[in-house]
Amino acid sequence: MVPARRSRDHGRASLNLFEKRFVINTGKGGVGKSTITAAMALAAARKNLRVLVIELNTRERISRLFGADEVGGEISLVHDNIWSVNLTPEAAMKEYVLMKVHLETIYRVVFENRLVKQFLQVIPGLNDLVLIGKAAFHEQERDKHGNPRYDMILVDAPATGHGIFFLRIPQVITEAVPSSPMATATSEILNLLQDPDRTILNLITLTEEMAVNETIELKERIDETLDMPLGYLIANGIYPRLLRPQEVREISRLADSRGASNDLTCRLLESILFRHERCDLQASYLETLQRRIPMSLITVPYYFTPDFDLEVIRRIADHIERSVEQAVNGE
Amino acid sequence: MxxxxxxxxxxxxxxxxxxxxxxxxxxxxxxxxxxxxxxxxxxxxxxxxxxxxxxxxxxxxxxxxxxxxxxxxxxxxxxxxxxxxxxxxxxxxxxxxxxxxxxxxxxxxxxxxIANPFYHYFSTSLAGxxxxxxxxxxxxxxxxxxxxxxxxxxxxxxxxxxxLSAPDRLFEALDNSALQWLYKPAVLGGKAGLGFLRLGTRYVRRTLGKFTGSTLLDDIGLFIESMSPLLSGVKERAAKxxxxxxxxxxxxxxxxxxxxxxxxxxxxxxxxxxxxxxxxxxxxxxxxxxxILRDSEKLPEVDWLVGQLKTVPGAAYIGQEHLDRMASCMIRNAQDIGGLARIDARMIRSLADSSQxxxxxxxxxxxxxxxxxxxxxxxxxxxxxxxxxxxxxxxxxxx
Known part of the structure; x- marks a missing residue:
């Protein structure tokens, strides 16, 4: 359904993350999406961009990563140049309806009616639509001088299964009911989502079997159903190798000989071999990812620290910044 | 066992x-x-x-x-x-x-x-x-x-x-009276005490329509209506x-x-x-x-580990510089993995403490x-x- 030609056009779009206005990070739960998103925000903020990070109806993580208080539905400053908000469909819906019907009284009488509320709950995709609509609204938002209020909207989009629907809903509506007011509102969102100058969609994954397979599947579904400009494939949690291949072979030989008389030495030998086996496993998944998903790859190392603090976010931000520079220069 | x-x-x-x-x-x-x-x-x-x-x-x-x-x-x-x-x-x-x-x-x-545009959405993404x-x-x-x-x-x-609540939620949703009102307004029109109905069904519909488009409402109404066979016996199934x-x-x-x-x-x-x-x-x-370490053990010094490695048959071929590097990598690795093991142990303990x-x-x-x-x-x-x-x-x- 998606013409290959258009995908190629997107392929030519700049990979300069820091020039985009609408950055969407998606991936399965537990792959470190929030961490990567926070690091991206930090990297952009250091370039003097004003960044709004949007979490979607989730357990809030961004504010905590920056050591700020929970922000909830109120846009709040969580770090220099970084604002954050956790959108809920209820709040977004109210805001949207009030924009349309203008009267708080009507809102209260009609939309806060128990039955209408229940009804809105079950309109397929409505919650998703108001969330993506609200995120898109902030891209359009201007200050009193007519300048964009934020330079970058960074959306931490829900885990894959749901993530794809969330991005697809504007399309479903414009296709299903092309001439409704909802479709009109939606087509603007769709324009933004498909604009390679403003928008970039990044996929975040771990190099583990499940995550890799689901990411491949997600990419397939994106190709089939979404016509969105793709950015980076970000593989998180890569164990740094400690030994050179030759050394691994030597250690493996020593361990196999079972000649170490000391028990602790045996365990240390086995443990470092174990790590390198996992490194090999990760490498094989990286290879699969690269083969199946032809996107610009950023690998983010695993940080062995007991406390996940701002320092780690800073290091990941450095890493992302360098990788984006390389990708842009390599274009 | x-x-x-x-x-x-x-x-x-x-x-x-x-x-x-x-x-x-x-x-x-x-x-x-x-x-x-x-x-x-x-x-x-x-x-x-x-x-x-x-x-x-x-x-x-x-x-x-x-x-x-x-x-x-x-x-x-x-x-x-x-x-x-x-x-x-x-x-x-x-x-x-x-x-x-x-x-x-x-x-x-x-x-x-199955051909209805909303069905795919319903069957694959509707909560529950x-x-x-x-x-x-x-x-x-x-x-x-x-x-x-x-x-x-x-x-x-x-x-x-x-x-756990999915079956209930799903069918409460499909069975909910608001939806029924949408596809058969008469069902609810007769009942008193529903606040917004005093405003008139048509008014509510128009207001909602401003927001969603009336075609959409009609489409969903048709869809729900055609899904209604699914609703029969739902309560019994959910109870089972x-x-x-x-x-x-x-x-x-x-x-x-x-x-x-x-x-x-x-x-x-x-x-x-x-x-x-x-x-x-x-x-x-x-x-x-x-x-990696047993209870009272401490991480060894690099020199000690090099000494140990030298006693392993076959280590004689490995140069001193190499052995030093390998030993320090082994210790660094033990710190990395040991740290993870400690966090894991702490989490498992807290889980065990919180539950019988x-x-x-x-x-x-x-x-x-x-x-x-x-x-x-x-x-x-x-x-x-x-x-x-x-x-x-x-x-x-x-x-």
């Missing part, structure tokens, strides 16, 4: 719940394998988008119907196993279509519903649809009574209640499912990884299971880093589980069964 063996033995339905990516599918398969080896006719019902489980069970594919796994052959056992192992893949879309077909008289209606079809399939198979034990792998959930989940012969296992975030979610799931009064059998913590339920662990393996033999290794770790030499696995810090 440990208490998990006992727990599984005492029940005829095991439901594995947990966050995504914690190894729920593998754990479900391992439990089913264990039960089959213990002599029971077992069916594992799984949701595995990657279809990897099929491969690990030696099947070219599994579909929505039970398929038998050739355990004896695959494990190269000398005598046939006592029980049987069967597997089936829950395919949400198929399950939903089947429910639709079972409750719809003519194929024409079925086709019309997945879970609903999973428990429906479970209820069907339980009713047929062909198996001694059913092991159900559930869709990933951040909260166990997504799964609830009965199974609350039956004394059903037990829930919460599968988690030692990651603090996931452990937090597991604790919440336990809370929720308690709230709705279903039985939690155990926590299973998967992918645990094993400690036993906490069992599965170590992190250096390779992924691709085969029935791999499942067998995990089984030995999980049930603390004696590990035959030929199946010994390598894992962090143990020999």
């Amino acid at each position: 440990n208490e998990l063996h006992q727990i599984i033995g005492d029940h005829s339905t095991v439901v594995c719940v947990g966050s995504g990516g914690v190894g729920k599918t593998t754990t479900s398969a391992v439990i089913a394998l264990h039960a089959a080896l213990s002599g029971r006719k077992t069916l594992v019902m799984t949701i595995d988008p990657a279809r990897r489980l099929a491969n690990s069970l030696g099947l070219t594919g599994i579909d929505h119907h039970p398929t038998q796994v050739q355990v004896t052959d695959l494990l190269e056992l000398e005598s046939p196993i006592q029980g049987e192992l069967w597997a089936m893949m829950l395919d949400m879309k198929t399950a939903f279509d089947e429910i639709l077909r079972r409750n719809t008289e003519d194929e024409q209606t079925v086709q019309r519903i 649809a997945q879970e609903y079809s999973a428990v429906q399939s479970l209820a069907e198979i339980a009713r047929e009574g062909q198996f001694d034990l059913l092991v159900l792998d559930t869709p990933p959930a951040r909260h166990a209640y997504d799964f 499912v609830r009965d199974i989940l609350h039956d004394p012969s059903t037990v829930f296992l919460v599968v988690t990884s030692p990651d603090p975030l996931t452990i937090g979610e597991a604790t919440q799931m336990k809370q929720r299971l308690d709230d709705v009064k279903v039985k939690l059998g155990a926590f299973i913590v998967n992918r645990v880093h094993r400690p 339920a036993p906490v069992l662990t599965i170590p992190l393996f250096s390779r992924d589980i691709y085969s029935l033999k791999g499942l067998q290794r995990v089984r030995h770790a999980l049930f603390q069964d004696e590990v035959p030499d030929c199946l010994r696995f390598q894992s962090a810090g143990t020999s």
Whole structure:
């Protein structure tokens, strides 16, 4: 359904993350999406961009990563140049309806009616639509001088299964009911989502079997159903190798000989071999990812620290910044 | 054998719940394998988008119907196993279509519903649809009574209640009076006391229409109307499912990884299971880093380790500089992995402290589980069964 030609056009779009206005990070739960998103925000903020990070109806993580208080539905400053908000469909819906019907009284009488509320709950995709609509609204938002209020909207989009629907809903509506007011509102969102100058969609994954397979599947579904400009494939949690291949072979030989008389030495030998086996496993998944998903790859190392603090976010931000520079220069 | 063996033995339905990516599918398969080896006719019902489980069970594919796994052959056992192992893949879309077909008289209606643009959305993404079809399939198979034990792998959930309340929520949604009002306004029009109706149905509809477009409302109305066959008998079906989940012969296992975030979610799931009064059998913590140092041990100095390495036959060929580097890498690695093991241990302890339920662990393996033999290794770790030499696995810090 998606013409290959258009995908190629997107392929030519700049990979300069820091020039985009609408950055969407998606991936399965537990792959470190929030961490990567926070690091991206930090990297952009250091370039003097004003960044709004949007979490979607989730357990809030961004504010905590920056050591700020929970922000909830109120846009709040969580770090220099970084604002954050956790959108809920209820709040977004109210805001949207009030924009349309203008009267708080009507809102209260009609939309806060128990039955209408229940009804809105079950309109397929409505919650998703108001969330993506609200995120898109902030891209359009201007200050009193007519300048964009934020330079970058960074959306931490829900885990894959749901993530794809969330991005697809504007399309479903414009296709299903092309001439409704909802479709009109939606087509603007769709324009933004498909604009390679403003928008970039990044996929975040771990190099583990499940995550890799689901990411491949997600990419397939994106190709089939979404016509969105793709950015980076970000593989998180890569164990740094400690030994050179030759050394691994030597250690493996020593361990196999079972000649170490000391028990602790045996365990240390086995443990470092174990790590390198996992490194090999990760490498094989990286290879699969690269083969199946032809996107610009950023690998983010695993940080062995007991406390996940701002320092780690800073290091990941450095890493992302360098990788984006390389990708842009390599274009 | 440990208490998990006992727990599984005492029940005829095991439901594995947990966050995504914690190894729920593998754990479900391992439990089913264990039960089959213990002599029971077992069916594992799984949701595995990657279809990897099929491969690990030696099947070219599994579909929505039970398929038998050739355990004896695959494990190269000398005598046939006592029980049987069967597997089936829950395919949400198929399950939903089947429910639709079972409750719809003519194929024409079925086709019309399936063609509706909202149906796909409903059947794959509507909150609760997945879970609903999973428990429906479970209820069907339980009713047929062909198996001694059913092991159900559930869709990933951040909260166990997504799964538990799904059937109720889904059908409350479809059955809700607001929707009925949409497609047959007369039903509610007559009832008094519905605040907004005093404003006039037409007014409300117009206001809503401003917002959604009236075509959309009509489309959804038509869709819901054509779905209405699905609604008949819904309450009875939901009640049956609830009965199974609350039956004394059903037990829930919460599968988690030692990651603090996931452990937090597991604790919440336990809370929720308690709230709705279903039985939690155990926590299973998967992918645990094993400690390298024993209780009172300290990390050695590089020089000491180099000295030790030199005593290993074959080390003589390795230059001093190389040995120094290798030894310091080994110590650095022990710090890295040891740190992870400490965090894991702390999380497992906090989980154990927060609950009466036993906490069992599965170590992190250096390779992924691709085969029935791999499942067998995990089984030995999980049930603390004696590990035959030929199946010994390598894992962090143990020999």
